[in-house]
Amino acid sequence: MARALISVSNKQGIQKLAEGLSQLGWEIVSTGGTARALEEAGLTVTRVEEITGFPEMLDGRVKTLHPAIHGGLLARRDLPPHMEALQEHGIVPIDLVAVNLYPFRETIDDPNVLFEDAIEQIDIGGPSMLRSAAKNHSAVLPLVDPADYERILRALREDAVDDALRRELASKVFVHTSAYDAAIAAYLTKPESALPPFVNLTLTRTQTLRYGENPHQAAALYTTGEPEGVGEMWQQHGKELSFNNLIDIDGAMLAVSGWSDRVACAVIKHTTPCGLALGTTAEEAYRRALATDPTSAFGSVVAFNTVVDGKTAEAMADLFVEVVVAPRFRDDAVEVFRRKKNLRVVEMQPVAAGDSAVLDFKRVRGGFLAQQRFSFHHDQSSWKVATKREPTSDEWRDLYFAWTAVASVKSNAILLAKNEAAIGIGAGQMSRVDASFLAVHKARKEGHDPRGSVLASDAFFPFADGVEEAAKAGVTAIAQPGGSKRDEEVIAAADEHNLAMVLTGHRQFRH
Numbered sequence: 001m002a003r004a005l006i007s008v009s010n011k012q013g014i015q016k017l018a019e020g021l022s023q024l025g026w027e028i029v030s031t032g033g034t035a036r037a038l039e040e041a042g043l044t045v046t047r048v049e050e051i052t053g054f055p056e057m058l059d060g061r062v063k064t065l066h067p068a069i070h071g072g073l074l075a076r077r078d079l080p081p082h083m084e085a086l087q088e089h090g091i092v093p094i095d096l097v098a099v100n101l102y103p104f105r106e107t108i109d110d111p112n113v114l115f116e117d118a119i120e121q122i123d124i125g126g127p128s129m130l131r132s133a134a135k136n137h138s139a140v141l142p143l144v145d146p147a148d149y150e151r152i153l154r155a156l157r158e159d160a161v162d163d164a165l166r167r168e169l170a171s172k173v174f175v176h177t178s179a180y181d182a183a184i185a186a187y188l189t190k191p192e193s194a195l196p197p198f199v200n201l202t203l204t205r206t207q208t209l210r211y212g213e214n215p216h217q218a219a220a221l222y223t224t225g226e227p228e229g230v231g232e233m234w235q236q237h238g239k240e241l242s243f244n245n246l247i248d249i250d251g252a253m254l255a256v257s258g259w260s261d262r263v264a265c266a267v268i269k270h271t272t273p274c275g276l277a278l279g280t281t282a283e284e285a286y287r288r289a290l291a292t293d294p295t296s297a298f299g300s301v302v303a304f305n306t307v308v309d310g311k312t313a314e315a316m317a318d319l320f321v322e323v324v325v326a327p328r329f330r331d332d333a334v335e336v337f338r339r340k341k342n343l344r345v346v347e348m349q350p351v352a353a354g355d356s357a358v359l360d361f362k363r364v365r366g367g368f369l370a371q372q373r374f375s376f377h378h379d380q381s382s383w384k385v386a387t388k389r390e391p392t393s394d395e396w397r398d399l400y401f402a403w404t405a406v407a408s409v410k411s412n413a414i415l416l417a418k419n420e421a422a423i424g425i426g427a428g429q430m431s432r433v434d435a436s437f438l439a440v441h442k443a444r445k446e447g448h449d450p451r452g453s454v455l456a457s458d459a460f461f462p463f464a465d466g467v468e469e470a471a472k473a474g475v476t477a478i479a480q481p482g483g484s485k486r487d488e489e490v491i492a493a494a495d496e497h498n499l500a501m502v503l504t505g506h507r508q509f510r511h
Helices: 014-023 032-040 048-052 067-074 080-088 104-108 115-120 125-135 146-157 163-189 243-256 282-292 310-315 331-337 393-406 432-445 465-473 487-496
Strands: 003-008 027-030 096-100 141-143 204-209 219-223 234-237 263-269 272-279 300-304 321-326 344-347 359-364 367-372 414-417 422-426 454-457 477-480 500-503
Touching: 003 014, 003 032, 003 067, 003 125, 014 027, 014 032, 014 096, 014 146, 027 032, 027 048, 048 067, 067 080, 067 125, 096 125, 096 146, 104 115, 104 163, 125 141, 125 163, 141 146, 141 163, 146 163, 234 331, 243 263, 243 272, 243 300, 243 321, 263 282, 272 282, 272 393, 272 422, 282 300, 282 310, 282 422, 310 331, 393 414, 393 454, 393 477, 414 432, 422 432, 432 454, 432 465, 465 487, 487 500
Parallel strands: 003 027, 003 096, 096 141, 300 321, 321 344, 454 477, 477 500
Antiparallel strands: 204 219, 234 344, 263 272, 263 300, 359 367, 414 422, 414 454
């Protein structure tokens, strides 16, 4: 008789698996709560203590760590000395292990969890059995994912368990246990440093993409399981998301995340805004964001930080958009968007407020760069008026907007704003004066008058020429971090043109 050992924390589908194995003539061995659940379902179960000859001990810390269990898992069926050893010691081989682990990650998601309670959720016997079964997968089927239960039963019924399936299951075990250990290591090292001495990243392929940035590059989406991340987005409508769509969606949601109490809309091209504005409604914010640069908005990703209704969707009907993304869409909006079969409609939450304990990564050849997660700089207590003239109340309002908006623009970044809407954006330039020139050029090209606008720069002006360029266009106030060795020259240039200049003391590069 084949023997299966079943011991699970997540009991999803376990009764059906055990029933199916019993119908195939398998003996079911189980532990603790799993055994009780299966017995209550009317199944015959051999308790693990009947196999080991020892009761579960130390509040369940010790129950399966025994030669009668691991001998049955690790013995090679093709080696006579192994099988003779089993027979000598009265050990029966185990042919299938269905185990998932104590809910450590779910436990530590509770910010109020006590350290001693978290420690008790570190599984010992479960990973040991899984690793033994996975090492000996040529003889033992290791099951760690409830989604595999039905396919394994089908394969057993059809005598279709082959080497490829066994190796796939073994691989899933080691992915699962490595992720589990990584979560424990991160929890234990988290209080010591924002940048721990080691980082384990476990990535799950959640979607194979048609291609990458270019058609000759294979690509896929891998996710970390971070709450409210790309792995939790929901596509309501439209064709498959592309590699470039996903990058733009991430940039788009960053762009609208700087305002938690205002309605914001961003129009994104190549990960950076070509339009960005606030409004009293989603429709108004969209119309104002589109007005920044309607030419560049063709083929864009449009993002909102609020619920999108049918009226807003109707306002977007005449623009070719690749993706529209928002926290939620009303049914009437989805109905309108469905008229365009290729438009992708995606629900995703805005970027949460910066958590210094969360690391963001950038890939470099042979490694990763890690940094604390970006957070918008909303604290104006450090702002300092550096010029003779202070901003007017209208200028202060637009400076606050522009400073938040420029944070989502690729560096070097300059953004012109008027009435809490961007009117010109200079992004990704090699010099700051060129970024200033481009922002003014884009504003005029789309019919905006830069006179009376304010300017935000994501980093300091290394020379006065960027200020001169803005002054020539009629900009009246500037927000910039300061910190250049030529700050005095830069401030003097602003004074010469009667500009108000605020030093924020905070840089916002986005490389």
